[in-house]
Amino acid sequence: MAATSFQLGGFTVNRMGFGAMQLAGPQVFGPPRDRAEAIAVLRDAVASGVNHIDTSDYYGPFVVNEIIHEALHPYPDDLVIVTKVGALRGDDGSWNPAFSKEELTAAIHGNLRRLGREVIDVVNLRSMFSQLGPAEGSLDEPLTLLAELQQQGLIRHIGLSNVTPKQVEDGRKISPIACVQNHYNIVYRDDDALIDRLATDGIAYVPFFPLGGFSPVQSDGLSRVAADLGATPLQVALAWLLQRSPNILPIPGTSSVAHLRENLAAAELVLGEAEVQRLMGLVAA
Numbered sequence: 001m002a003a004t005s006f007q008l009g010g011f012t013v014n015r016m017g018f019g020a021m022q023l024a025g026p027q028v029f030g031p032p033r034d035r036a037e038a039i040a041v042l043r044d045a046v047a048s049g050v051n052h053i054d055t056s057d058y059y060g061p062f063v064v065n066e067i068i069h070e071a072l073h074p075y076p077d078d079l080v081i082v083t084k085v086g087a088l089r090g091d092d093g094s095w096n097p098a099f100s101k102e103e104l105t106a107a108i109h110g111n112l113r114r115l116g117r118e119v120i121d122v123v124n125l126r127s128m129f130s131q132l133g134p135a136e137g138s139l140d141e142p143l144t145l146l147a148e149l150q151q152q153g154l155i156r157h158i159g160l161s162n163v164t165p166k167q168v169e170d171g172r173k174i175s176p177i178a179c180v181q182n183h184y185n186i187v188y189r190d191d192d193a194l195i196d197r198l199a200t201d202g203i204a205y206v207p208f209f210p211l212g213g214f215s216p217v218q219s220d221g222l223s224r225v226a227a228d229l230g231a232t233p234l235q236v237a238l239a240w241l242l243q244r245s246p247n248i249l250p251i252p253g254t255s256s257v258a259h260l261r262e263n264l265a266a267a268e269l270v271l272g273e274a275e276v277q278r279l280m281g282l283v284a285a
Contacts, residue, residue: 003246004267008052008204009122009157009178011080015242016267017052018045018260019208019253023067024060029093031063032255042071044257046079048264054181054206054251056084057111058095065114073116082179082206083111084161086126086142097128099142108149122178124159127167133183134164139171147175159206165194179204179249186222186240187282188213199247206249210237218282225278231269238266240279 005012023038025031032038045053057065065083072079085107088098098107111120125146129137139160146158157178160171171177180198184191184207195205211234214222219233226233234252241250252263271279 006204006247006249007202008080008082008249009159011078011121013052013080013249014049015249016050016238016264017054017206017249017251018042018050019251020053020055020064020068021059022253022255023064025063027093028059029089030060032067034255035067037257038067038255039071040257041255041260042068045260045264046072046076048261050264051076051078052080052082052249052251054082054084054253055115056087057107057114058084058087058089061089062110062114065111069114069116075117080121081115081117082122082124082159083115083120084124084126084181085111085146086128086161095128095131099128101145104142104145105149108146108154112154119153120155122157122159123155124161124179124181125171126161127163134162134167136164136166139163139167140174143171143174150175159204165191165197168194168198177203179206181206181208183207183209183212184241185210185212185214186237186279187215187218189283195245195248199245203247204249205245205247206251207241208251210234210241210250210252221282222279225275229269229271229275231266232262234263235266235269236271236275236279238263239269239271240276242267243271243276 088096129135158175159179161181198205222233226236241248254260
C-alpha cells in the first residue's frame, strides 16, 4: 500500500486531502444549494482523518471560506488549510488575474479574516497568464510580495498553482516552495518529469481534476478496470495517483457526504501491476 502521509511545507499531512471548491454554488459561484450538507461534508472529512483542506477566498467568492469557518472553527491542531491567491471573480462569474500588490495583500487579509486565522498555513500563488492552463510569464513580483508577507508572519509556507516547470524553478530562487498544484491524472501527464524532480526534493505535488480531460474511450477503459476491481472509476483514478509517487497529495472534492466517504475509501484500494499497466495504456487511447 502507498505511504499514507507526506510533508507539506513543515506539516505532516495525510495524503488524501479535500478540495473545498465544490462547496460553492454552480460554476464555483454563489452559495451552495445545501449549506447544511456542505458543513456536514467538512466535519465528516476531518472526523475521517483528513487534515489537508484546499480552498480559496475566490471560491464563491468568499462563500467557501465562510463555510469552512462555520463548520470547523476552532480548528483541530493538525488541520492544514491551504488557500490560493492571484485571481478575482467578476460579477458575471469570470476568473480574472489579480497580481498587483494591493490585490494580493487584500486577498491574504481576506482569507485570514474569513477563515478566522492569524496566519495561513500555505498560500498558493495561482498563475493566470492563460485560461487554458499553465503558460510562461514571470511570477517574480507577486511571489516576492508573498515572501514579504511571509516575513511579516501572515503566511507560513508558499506554493505555486497552474505553473510551468520553469516557473517552479524560477520561483524556488525567490522562496522555498512547499507544493505545486497542477492539473494531472492518468491521462493528462504533462507533469511526469516535474513530479519526479519535486519528489527528489521532498516537495509535495497536489493534482487537481483527477478525471478531467478524459476522452470517451479513456473513460470506458477506466470504467472497465474499476468494474474488475469492484470500485468506482474515481476511486481507481485516486488510487493510481497515490501509487504514482509518494509526494502526490490528491484533493478530491464533493458536496456530498456519501461521495466523500467513497473518495476516502480509495486510499485502501491497491492496484496490481496488471491494473497499472492497463491504466497506463489509457494515455494513448
